[in-house]
Amino acid sequence: MQTDHLYLNDAYHVTCRAIVSHVSKEGLLLDQTVFYPQGGGQAGDSGWLTLKGGSRLRITESRKAGEAFPDKNTVLHIPALGQTPLIQRIKPGDEVCAKIDWQRRYRHMRLHTAAHMLCAVLPYSVNGCSITADYARLDFVTSDPLSRERIETALAAMVEAAHPVTVETISDEALQAHPELVRTMSVYPPIGCGQVRLVNIKDTDLQPCGGTHVANTREVGAVSVIKIEKKSASTRRVVLALEWPKAE
Numbered sequence: 001m002q003t004d005h006l007y008l009n010d011a012y013h014v015t016c017r018a019i020v021s022h023v024s025k026e027g028l029l030l031d032q033t034v035f036y037p038q039g040g041g042q043a044g045d046s047g048w049l050t051l052k053g054g055s056r057l058r059i060t061e062s063r064k065a066g067e068a069f070p071d072k073n074t075v076l077h078i079p080a081l082g083q084t085p086l087i088q089r090i091k092p093g094d095e096v097c098a099k100i101d102w103q104r105r106y107r108h109m110r111l112h113t114a115a116h117m118l119c120a121v122l123p124y125s126v127n128g129c130s131i132t133a134d135y136a137r138l139d140f141v142t143s144d145p146l147s148r149e150r151i152e153t154a155l156a157a158m159v160e161a162a163h164p165v166t167v168e169t170i171s172d173e174a175l176q177a178h179p180e181l182v183r184t185m186s187v188y189p190p191i192g193c194g195q196v197r198l199v200n201i202k203d204t205d206l207q208p209c210g211g212t213h214v215a216n217t218r219e220v221g222a223v224s225v226i227k228i229e230k231k232s233a234s235t236r237r238v239v240l241a242l243e244w245p246k247a248e
């Protein structure tokens with residue numbers, strides 16, 4: 001059974017009604033979900049599934065279900081420990097209300113968008129990326145010295161400019177027919193799935209991405225470079241954090 005991944009069309013979708021399609025000790029599958037599964041460097045969502053009657057099942061992690069399931073890309077909602085009696089009451093066909101932890105997800109969205117902006121500031125290949133609620137960490141293939149002050153100034157200018165952030169799709173054929181588009185991208189798109197999902201920060205950055213982002217760079221707010229590290233002779237690691245609100 002295919003799951004409808006609502007976060008792909010609207011990252012601000014916090015809650016949805018859903019029908020349970022599978023329950024096991026590994027977790028729950030739903031017919032549609034607002035939970036982003038861990039992937040592309042971005043942490044998965046946490047939140048709650050509210051059952052008919054009002055009981056709430058705490059979900060601490062979500063990830064792609066994987067090869068053991070008919071649709072490996074469907075989202076597995078993984079419950080917190082200690083909820084077995086509640087899980088045993090849930091059956092396929094039950095209706096639940098799925099709700100993500102929005103405070104945490106919004107930090108993912110702001111930091112993920114900041115990571116794209118950083119790609120526009122530092123025009124190098126990226127060979128590692130991790131987005132959590134506390135930081136965005138990117139590894140750039142370069143031996144150039146990097147300036148914390150220059151990066152922070154450039155990011156602040158992008159926030160101030162309030163660039164719209166939009167999601168677009170382009171067919172493999174259209175992309176191949178316009179090779180000049182690829183040159184504007186900091187990450188080469190994955191050709192072969194028929195369509196490529198692109199995230200466009202107007203006049204700033206265009207790259208293929210399946211994650212969740214804010215709708216305007218202004219929402220990212222103040223960003224600090226908390227670390228620049230020489231990870232290897234040819235790799236520089238840059239870690240960004242939000243200045244407000246501080247992580248709990």
Ligand SMILES: [Zn+2]
Nearest residue numbers: 112199209211
């Ligand atoms: Zn992204």
